Structure formats: C-alpha cells, structure tokens
Amino acid sequence: MKKTYILEDLCCANCAAAIERGVARIEGVNSASVNFLTTKMILDVEEEGYDETLKKIRKVVKKTEPDVTIKEI
Amino acid sequence: MKKRLIRLGAGAVLFAAAAAAGALNALDDPVLKAAAFLIPYILVGYKVILKAVRNIFNGKVFDENFLMAVASIGAFFVGEYPEAVAVMLFYQVGELFEDYAVGKSRKSIAELMNIRPDYANLKTADGTTRVSPEQVKVGEIIVVRPGEKVPLDGVVVSGNSSVDTAALTGESMPRDVGVGNEILSGCINLSGLIEVKTEKEFGESTVSRILELVENASSQKAKTENFITRFAAVYTPAVVGAAVILAVVPPLVIPGASFADWIYRALNFLVVSCPCALVISVPLGFFGGIGAASRIGVLVKGSNYLEAAAYTELVVMDKTGTLTKGIFEVEKVQPAEGFRPAVNSREREKELITLAALAESNSTHPISQSVCRAAEAKYGITLKDGRISDHVAEVAEIAGQGVSAIIDGCKVLAGNDKLMKSQGIDFTESNDAGTVVYIAADGEYAGCILIADQPKEDAAETVKGLKARGITTVMLTGDSKTAGESVGKKLGIDRIYSELLPEDKVNRVCDLLAEKSEKGRLIFVGDGINDAPVLARADLGVAMGGLGSDAAIEAADIVIMDDKPSKLLALMKISRRTLSIVRQNIVFALGVKLAVLILSALGLCGMWAAVFADVGVSVIAILNSMRALKIK
Numbered sequence: 111m112k113k114t115y116i117l118e119d120l121c122c123a124n125c126a127a128a129i130e131r132g133v134a135r136i137e138g139v140n141s142a143s144v145n146f147l148t149t150k151m152i153l154d155v156e157e158e159g160y161d162e163t164l165k166k167i168r169k170v171v172k173k174t175e176p177d178v179t180i181k182e183i
Numbered sequence: 184m185k186k187r188l189i190r191l192g193a194g195a196v197l198f199a200a201a202a203a204a205g206a207l208n209a210l211d212d213p214v215l216k217a218a219a220f221l222i223p224y225i226l227v228g229y230k231v232i233l234k235a236v237r238n239i240f241n242g243k244v245f246d247e248n249f250l251m252a253v254a255s256i257g258a259f260f261v262g263e264y265p266e267a268v269a270v271m272l273f274y275q276v277g278e279l280f281e282d283y284a285v286g287k288s289r290k291s292i293a294e295l296m297n298i299r300p301d302y303a304n305l306k307t308a309d310g311t312t313r314v315s316p317e318q319v320k321v322g323e324i325i326v327v328r329p330g331e332k333v334p335l336d337g338v339v340v341s342g343n344s345s346v347d348t349a350a351l352t353g354e355s356m357p358r359d360v361g362v363g364n365e366i367l368s369g370c371i372n373l374s375g376l377i378e379v380k381t382e383k384e385f386g387e388s389t390v391s392r393i394l395e396l397v398e399n400a401s402s403q404k405a406k407t408e409n410f411i412t413r414f415a416a417v418y419t420p421a422v423v424g425a426a427v428i429l430a431v432v433p434p435l436v437i438p439g440a441s442f443a444d445w446i447y448r449a450l451n452f453l454v455v456s457c458p459c460a461l462v463i464s465v466p467l468g469f470f471g472g473i474g475a476a477s478r479i480g481v482l483v484k485g486s487n488y489l490e491a492a493a494y495t496e497l498v499v500m501d502k503t504g505t506l507t508k509g510i511f512e513v514e515k516v517q518p519a520e521g522f523r524p525a526v527n528s529r530e531r532e533k534e535l536i537t538l539a540a541l542a543e544s545n546s547t548h549p550i551s552q553s554v555c556r557a558a559e560a561k562y563g564i565t566l567k568d569g570r571i572s573d574h575v576a577e578v579a580e581i582a583g584q585g586v587s588a589i590i591d592g593c594k595v596l597a598g599n600d601k602l603m604k605s606q607g608i609d610f611t612e613s614n615d616a617g618t619v620v621y622i623a624a625d626g627e628y629a630g631c632i633l634i635a636d637q638p639k640e641d642a643a644e645t646v647k648g649l650k651a652r653g654i655t656t657v658m659l660t661g662d663s664k665t666a667g668e669s670v671g672k673k674l675g676i677d678r679i680y681s682e683l684l685p686e687d688k689v690n691r692v693c694d695l696l697a698e699k700s701e702k703g704r705l706i707f708v709g710d711g712i713n714d715a716p717v718l719a720r721a722d723l724g725v726a727m728g729g730l731g732s733d734a735a736i737e738a739a740d741i742v743i744m745d746d747k748p749s750k751l752l753a754l755m756k757i758s759r760r761t762l763s764i765v766r767q768n769i770v771f772a773l774g775v776k777l778a779v780l781i782l783s784a785l786g787l788c789g790m791w792a793a794v795f796a797d798v799g800v801s802v803i804a805i806l807n808s809m810r811a812l813k814i815k
Contacts, residue, residue, distance in 0.1 A: 121282065121285075122247070122459065122463075123459065123462040123463035123466070124246075124247075124415070124457075124458070124459055124462050127412060127415075127462065143399070145398065146463070146466065146467075147285075147288060147289055147466075147467065147470055148289070148398055149289075150398065152398075152399060173241050174241075176237060176241070
C-alpha cells in the first residue's frame with residue numbers, strides 16, 4: 111500500500127536522509143523515500159497493522175527531527 | 184523569518200558595540216569583557232544551543248547544532264570571545280540564506296508542478312457544479328471554459344477550441360480540438376467552451392501520472408547521489424575524529440605548544456565537518472535537471488536515468504513512428520515522357536495525379552487515400568465536389584492490383600505492377616523504395632506516383648546532432664531492406680538493420696550491448712507500442728509520443744511526450760549540464776572544505792573561514808544547483 115505524507119518544517123537535507131533511513135528500518139515499512147524539496151515522504155507499507163506502524167513512524171520522525179510534523183494529504 | 188532577522192540584527196549591533204568597546208580598551212576587566220560578548224552570543228545562539236542539548240538527549244550527537252555549539256563555546260573557553268560570537272552570528276546568517284535559497288528552489292519546483300487542476304465543472308441536470316477533480320467519475324460530462332485547465336482525460340462531446348499543451352509537451356503551438364477529439368488533462372483551454380466526456384478517473388489521468396512521475400523521480404537515485412550519501416556518512420566522523428586528535432596530540436608532542444591554540448584549530452575542524460552543502464545541492468541539481476526536462480515535455484523517471492543519458496554511446500532507434508511519421512505520403516509524382524508533352528512539368532504532374540485521385544477517390548485503401556490527400560493538399564484539386572465526380576464512371580476495384588475507371592470517356596488504370604502487366608501496358612518499372620502506383624490512360628503508360636513513409640522533420644537534424652557528439656546511430660526496422668536503407672541513408676544513420684521480427688530486435692540490442700564499451704550507455708528509442716521488451720533490455724529505454732499511452736509510460740525510463748526525436752538532443756544537453764553543475768558543486772564544496780581544514784590545522788585561518796566553508800559554501804552550491812532548472 112502506498113502512503114504519502116507531508117513533512118512540515120523539514121529544514122535540512124541531512125535530516126531528510128536520516129528520517130528516510132530511520133523510517134525504512136521500521137517493521138511493516140517496505141520502502142521509504144523522503145523528498146527534501148517537495149517535503150514529501152512516500153511510503154510503501156504493509157496494509158495489515160498499519161495503525162501501529164504509523165505510530166512507530168511518528169515516533170521515529172519526532173526523535174530524528176523534533177520540529178517536523180507529519181501531515182496527511 | 185522576520186523575528187529571526189530582528190534577533191540577528193540586534194545581536195549584530197550588540198556584538199559591534201562590544202567589539203568597539205574592546206578595541207578602545209574600555210573592557211579591561213576580564214569578567215566585564217566576557218559578559219559584554221556573552222549577551223549578543225546568547226541572543227544570537229540560544230536556539231542553536233537548546234537544539235544541540237535536545238538532540239543529545241535524542242541520541243543524535245553529530246548534528247550541525249551540536250558542532251556549532253561546541254565550536255563556539257570552545258572558543259569562549261579559550262578566550263576568543265569575539266570569535267565565538269562571530270561564528271554564531273555567521274552561522275545563523277548563513278542558515279538564513281540557506282533557508283531562503285531552499286525556499287526559492289521549492290517555489291520554482293512548485294511552479295513546475297503547477298499543472299494540477301484545482302477543480303472540475305461537472306455538468307448536472309440543472310447547470311454545472313464545481314467539484315474537486317477526484318470526485319468526477321468515468322463517463323460524466325465536464326465543462327471546460329476558456330482559460331481553465333482541463334482536469335481529466337476525455338473526449339470532446341461538444342464545442343470547438345484550441346488548447347495549449349505546453350505543460351505536457353513543451354510545444355508552444357496550440358492544438359485545435361473539436362467534437363470526437365481526445366483531450367488530455369493538464370492542457371489549458373484557450374478559446375471556446377467545450378464539454379468533455381471523461382474517460383479516466385483523476386488518479387489515472389495524464390496530469391496526475393506526470394506529477395507522480397516527476398515527484399517520485401528523485402527516489403531513483405543517481406550514482407553520484409549515492410556516492411555523496413556514503414561519503415557524508417564517513418566524512419563527518421572522520422573530520423570530528425581528526426579534530427579530537429588535533430586538540431590532544433600536538434600539545435603533548437610539540438614542545439611549547441599550547442592546548443588553547445590547538446583546541447581552537449580543532450574547533451575549526453568541527454565547523455567544517457558538516458556535509459550539508461553536498462547533501463543538499465547534489466540531489467537538488469538532479470531534481471532541477473529533471474524539472475528542466477519535464478518543462479520541454481521529456482519525463483525522466485529517475486535521477487539515475489538522467490545521469491546515464493550523459494554517457495550515451497549508442498542510440499538505437501526504431502524506424503516507423505520514431506524516425507518516420509508512420510503515415511504514408513506521396514513523395515514523388517512522375518509523369519511518363521509521352522504523357523501530355525505540351526504543358527509544363529507542374530501541370531503534367533497535376534494532370535497525372537488528378538487522373539489517379541479521381542480513379543481512386545471512392546477507395547478506402549490507405550494508399551488511395553494518401554493519393555487523394557496529396558491531390559487535394561499539394562495540387563489544390565477538389566475531389567469531394569459532386570461536379571467532378573460526375574466525370575467518373577464505371578469504377579471497379581481489381582483486388583490486389585488496383586482500380587480502373589472511365590474518366591471523361593478515357594479508360595484509366597491505377598495500381599501496382601501486376602495491374603500493368605495483366606492489362607498488357609508497356610511501362611517503366613520504378614526502383615524507388617516505397618509503394619509505387621502506376622497509371623495508364625487509354626492503354627498508354629502515363630506515369631507513376633511514389634508513396635513512402637516520410638521521415639519526421641527533425642529526424643535528420645537529430646541524427647546529425649548525435650553523430651556530432653560521437654554517438655553511433657543504429658536503426659532497426661521490420662520493413663524491407665530497400666525501404667529501411669532508403670530512409671536510413673537519407674538520414675545518415677550509421678548502421679541499418681532491416682527485416683527484423685520483434686524478437687530479432689531484442690537480439691540485435693543484446694548484441695549491441697555486448698559490443699559497446701563498459702562505461703558507454705545504449706539508448707533505445709521506440710514508440711513504446713510493441714517494443715516493451717527492447718525498452719526494458721536497453722540501458723535506457725525512451726518511449727516517444729507517449730502522450731496518453733499507458734503502456735509506453737510504464738515500460739520506458741524516459742518518455743518524450745510529443746513526437747519529436749530532436750528532444751533526445753535536448754535531453755542529453757540537460758543531462759550533461761546537470762552533471763557538470765553537480766560536479767562543480769562537489770569539487771567546489773570539497774575543495775573549499777579541504778583548503779580550510781589544511782589552513783586550520785596549520786593555524787593560518789580563523790573560525791570565520793570555517794563558517795564560510797560550511798554555510799557559505801552551502802548557499803553558493805544551492806544557488807548553483809538551481810541553474811539546472813533553468814537549462815533550456
């Protein structure tokens with residue numbers, strides 16, 4: 111399943127790369143790609159248990175870059 | 184942004200005041216002096232320090248904030264007060280510039296993406312309602328007024344207009360549409376009100392697919408990008424490690440060396456250790472290049488493909504639909520010597536084609552139709568007029584040979600060589616490549632008309648341009664040898680392979696792949712309809728005329744939206760320019776950083792230079808990358 115989010119206040123390319131690496135490691139996430147310029151995070155995730163996965167994703171993003179907020183589109 | 188400016192401005196004023204007081208020896212008390220610089224330092228840098236502390240608790244040690252905090256606090260401790268404040272001030276101003284540059288790039292990219300339609304006018308029982316394009320179902324009628332974007336793909340059911348397809352194809356000439364014509368989302372309706380019956384949902388429509396493609400393109404990373412990511416992961420720890428060694432070892436080994444001096448030099452290392460300039464500017468450069476390509480109607484599915492295009496060594500092209508129009512047109516009208524010798528050659532041609540066109544005007548055969556089309560368009564003959572049709576009688580089709588008809592009492596035959604032979608006409612056989620229609624009038628050979636697939640207007644120019652770059656051009660075709668060679672030679676193609684079945688094309692491409700050099704890339708260009716296996720096999724598959732064709736967009740790595748092969752040259756130019764911009768940035772950023780590292784180790788430059796090597800270089804590299812977006 112494909113999911114796209116906007117990462118608000120994403121302000122450095124290094125952090126974007128760090129978020130991408132962190133999120134990709136989460137169980138239930140098949141692949142993650144963070145585009146620094148469009149501030150979009152595109153995920154390929156398992157449909158089953160996605161609510162749990164999303165919680166983990168939010169946690170990882172918060173930890174990597176506390177200023178960034180995940181917004182659904 | 185404004186708050187930050189005020190804060191930095193106030194900090195700068197206080198800093199200048201403290202520095203002036205220091206210069207006038209008004210601050211001889213060390214505590215007073217430290218305090219005078221501490222106030223602007225805190226004003227400017229408190230956020231950075233807060234962030235650094237917070238990140239340490241999050242387990243993130245080597246981030247920029249941390250490095251800047253350590254470097255400036257360190258400078259404070261070794262007594263370089265003005266330096267500490269200046270570094271923080273510089274860093275923040277640099278960040279401000281950097282954010283500005285990033286914001287500007289984001290804006291230009293957003294403009295590029297600005298082809299997304301915001302609404303659709305759905306036709307309902309009582310007028311129209313404005314809905315979001317996602318809500319429109321297949322088969323519903325939408326109204327598009329002049330000036331509006333077409334929100335979904337469909338077919339025009341009423342009205343006439345011209346549409347601007349520049350956002351999709353880069354083509355500036357408007358295209359005329361009328362009832363029955365297909366219309367693609369993303370076009371802008373220019374003149375008349377039209378009603379469109381939708382054929383696809385919004386998510387499947389051209390505009391959505393293009394946007395998705397361009398946005399996702401950056402997830403397919405170029406080799407250079409991967410290199411930078413790997414490099415950055417090593418670079419920062421290495422420089423930080425070197426800083427630690429620099430701070431500790433020389434003071435212990437070199438007699439008379441002071442810790443303060445070497446710690447100061449080591450702090451410079453920390454400032455330079457952030458790889459941001461590279462991490463931002465390299466992907467930005469590629470993104471810009473992809474943006475520039477999409478603006479001329481070339482969709483590149485990933486940075487890696489854009490990068491590969493610069494290393495093209497072989498361009499393999501399909502003939503029909505890629506180099507040629509795929510439409511049969513009259514190429515030559517050749518009256519026989521004895522045919523109407525009294526009039527000039529143009530008149531003789533006109534009379535000959537009139538005979539052929541009249542005889543064939545009722546036929547639906549594609550060859551007949553191209554004869555009629557040419558007669559009308561090139562020679563100005565009216566065929567649809569009933570008065571002229573009155574002259575024609577007893578039209579009979581002779582299967583597999585041609586037609587016969589009585590025109591003004593004269594028996595006319597028009598068809599292939601078999602027809603001439605079977606009717607016992609003495610004729611001169613033509614050696615030209617293509618289909619030849621022979622015409623006889625009253626048992627006498629009157630001449631022939633040559634019909635052939637025409638090369639596209641820019642095909643020859645494309646081949647010439649590719650050859651000028653030292654690229655070998657190859658043409659593959661399923662057509663006969665004469666037809667293939669005639670087109671290939673006319674265009675100046677290096678190697679021509681004809682009479683190929685689809686699987687032969689795959690085999691040929693495999694052979695060519697084995698033949699080329701290690702670093703060179705093979706591009707295959709086809710119309711994307713039945714060459715998906717070849718597109719997949721080539722290093723780089725380019726589908727042409729992909730506008731609205733799902734199969735082509737699926738199979739290819741690069742899609743040329745309109746029918747112009749010359750876009751290939753434009754693509755390569757963008758690719759090469761993008762790579763050169765990216766390389767400039769890498770060399771510049773690493774060069775400056777390395778120079779500052781060496782000078783710092785030798786104690787020849789201050790922290791100011793280090794800050795420039797960090798944020799200053801980032802800003803310059805970002806601005807340089809943005810040039811990629813402007814390549815034309």
